[in-house]
Amino acid sequence: MxxxxxxxxxxxxxxxxxxxxxxxxxxxTIHRPTWDELALVQPYLTARGISAATLARLLARTQAAHxxxxxxxxxxxxxxxxxxxxxxxxxxxxxxxxxxxxxxxxxxxxxxxxxxxxxxxxxxxxxxxxxxxxxxxxxxxxxxxxxxxxxxxxxxxxxxxxxxxxxxxxxxxxxxxxxxxxxxxxxxxxxxxxxxxxxxxxxxxRGLSTDTAVESGFVIHTGLAVLNALEPERRVRRVLVVGPGLDLAPRTGFLEESPPQSYQPWAVMDALVSLGLSRLDDLSVVAADINPRVVAHLRQVRKAPPSLWLASALADDAAVVVAPDYRDYFAQLGRAIGADAPASGLRKVVRVGAPSARALAAAETLDIVTERLAGPGFDLVIATNIFPYFDDLELALAMSNIASMTVPGGALLHNEGRPVLGEITTAVCLPFEQSRHVTIATVRGTTAPLADVVFLHRKATRR
Ligand SMILES: C[S@@+](CC[C@H](N)C(=O)[O-])C[C@H]1O[C@@H](n2cnc3c(N)ncnc32)[C@H](O)[C@@H]1O
Known part of the structure; x- marks a missing residue:
């Protein structure tokens, strides 16, 4: 042993x-929010019996549970x-x-x-x-x-x-x-x-899974295309990816030929650059995850740019019809951040270039429910497949932390459809603006396609 x-x-x-x-x-630069810093969600907290006196205990208990x-x-x-x-x-x-x-x-x-x-x-x-x-x-x-x-x-x-x-x-x-x-x-x-x-x-x-998949990149690409269409002049320089994940040993689609890898920071960069929203030499992506293993991996690949083994979990066979938009996304994925080898179906390798690794400015261990980063705000925050793990109170705290780190006019993209988010995001001045249904594939013999939804919020420029 x-x-x-x-x-x-x-x-x-x-x-x-x-x-x-x-x-x-x-x-x-990471700290737990004070009662005053949670002013916008205080009514929400008070209604649940939390006060200035009990906040510190709640945050400590939540962090231990996480x-x-x-x-x-x-x-x-x-x-x-x-x-x-x-x-x-x-x-x-x-x-x-x-x-x-x-x-x-x-x-x-x-x-x-x-x-x-x-x-x-x-x-x-x-x-x-x-x-x-x-x-x-x-x-x-x-x-x-x-x-x-x-x-x-x-x-x-x-x-x-x-x-x-x-x-x-x-x-x-x-x-x-x-x-x-x-x-x-x-x-x-x-x-x-x-x-x-x-x-x-x-x-x-349940336990906090770090599973991640190429498909979530497609969802974000779709959301960023909406943002680009709404504001063609917008430029994105500082990005926070909350819970980027690491493909280590998933329950389904476990592939051992590739080393453990995180796709989301790279997929976000690729989408931003390919849509003309950012330039690699003027982009700073911070990845923040509660799991130190994810953070350690990202710190490592900042120093040694990885080769990403991209493989969609979709079967791509007679039973599954991959949506043409998703196929196009997969074909171009990675070209803005490095070099891709020719794809075979929904599999390919992308060699991440040094400028992209430099654009991954930092990886931090952060519990988004109980902590926030101080310092300059972010133009864009990405958080996919993480909110389902939080109850409504945790969601309110997480949204308050995210809003505090987003610059006025900055955007949040996520894929959580829980209705309570409308009330919470309005309270923290990060209201919902747009959503898109994203079809990834249809499966023969079933009525609903394999799909996801992306939600776009923008931070109010003033209260
Ligand atoms: C299911 S994975 C999703 C990965 C990626 N965002 C995606 O959509 O493919 C959820 C990620 O969120 C992280 N996470 C869960 N709770 C968190 C929290 N409270 N604060 C920060 N990260 C968290 C997990 O460690 C994991 O890496």
Whole structure:
């Protein structure tokens, strides 16, 4: 077993690992908002029993809960890696949703109900095929490796479970926990089964996933094209990407041929430059994520511009008809920030150029709910696939922080359609202006296309 953290207690060791990842470059410009700085959402907070006296406690509690969710999200990724990687074992990959189905539906009704409500996992045993993969994974951690995922997960296991001999059992417990979430999300929630939570409720409790996909770049490109059409003269110089994500070990579409990578900061730059909204030599993109692993990756690629392995999660086969606009987007993606090799279907490699790496000005560890960056404001803030993880109160705090960092006239693009956002964004003077439905593909035999929505808000120039 590769060691490095010694015998430090579990959560503490985890925080040390996280801290070490981000310590290489810590920022002093991050702070928690004061009660006065939250003036615009104070009525919203007061109605929920929060006052100047209790704010600090709320923010500290929220930040601690989010740290636990970062850890849980990383452990979810460990489980997906353990089930699907072909690098550490010759055994066939196990599809996580099918594994969840077999596990849950193999239980008698009573233990099944107790398991799904979270009351107990006592009667749930890890299936032999999964157990063998866990054993192989643990053995692989004993061998030196240069594989980034193997190194990361080995360190994660060390930090999360420093007790040593019980490691395989601990990973087994994480498998069982993750399977409960997947079953509830994939099989109970869509049916509205009795006692099941809706998918959006599950997201507000679950670990914080860092999953990211090329498709979210298309959504942002669409939103930026709208902004460009509204204001052809607008120039964007300072951009904040909140929660850029890192493709490490997703539940679906896990590809090991590419190293872990973050697409969003590059896709945003590419869209800005190709639409004529920005120039690379006059662009400064700051990426801020709660997960120190994402931040460490982005700090690394600022120094060594990466090759991005772009692969759409879409099957691109007889059942799926990719929208022509999305196909065009994919074909041109990357040309404004580097060089792309010829695409084969919805796959290609883009070599990010040095000027683009320079435009990635900083990567910061930031909890957007409880913290904000001081300093010059941003012309544009991007936040996709992050708001579903927040409850309404967290959303209000996050929006207040985002509004505080946006210059008057600056824009916010996101893809969260929760109605309460209208009230919140109006309160923080970042009102909704436009939205676009973005079709990515149609799937034969289904009525609704695979689609997303992009929302554009602009900060009022004066209150
Ligand atoms: C599901 S990923 C989405 C990645 C990317 N934005 C996209 O759309 O492809 C969510 C990202 O938001 C980050 N995140 C979650 N909660 C956050 C918070 N409170 N503050 C900052 N980042 C957060 C996660 O660590 C993760 O990297």
């Amino acid at each position: 590769r060691m490095g953290l010694g015998k430090v207690p579990g959560p503490m060791a985890f925080l040390l690992l996280a801290g070490a990842l981000a310590a290489a470059h810590s920022s002093t 740290a636990a969710r970062v850890r849980e999200g990383d452990l979810d990724h460990l489980v997906f890696y353990m089930l699907q990687s072909t690098r550490f074992t010759p055994r066939p990959p196990i599809e996580p949703a099918l594994s969840a189905k077999a596990l849950v539906e193999g239980l008698e009704p009573e233990p099944r109900a107790a398991f799904l409500t979270g009351a107990t996992s006592r009667d749930v045993t890890v299936p032999p095929a999964v157990q063998m993969r866990i054993t192989d994974l643990m053995s692989s951690f004993e061998r030196p490796s240069r594989d980034e995922r193997s190194v990361f997960f080995s360190q994660l296991v060390q930090a999360a479970f420093p007790e040593g001999p019980g490691l395989a059992a601990a990973v087994g417990r994480e498998y069982v926990r993750t399977m409960r979430f997947i079953y509830r999300k994939e099989f109970l929630a869509p049916r509205g089964a009795p006692g099941s939570a809706a998918v959006h409720d599950l997201y507000r409790e």
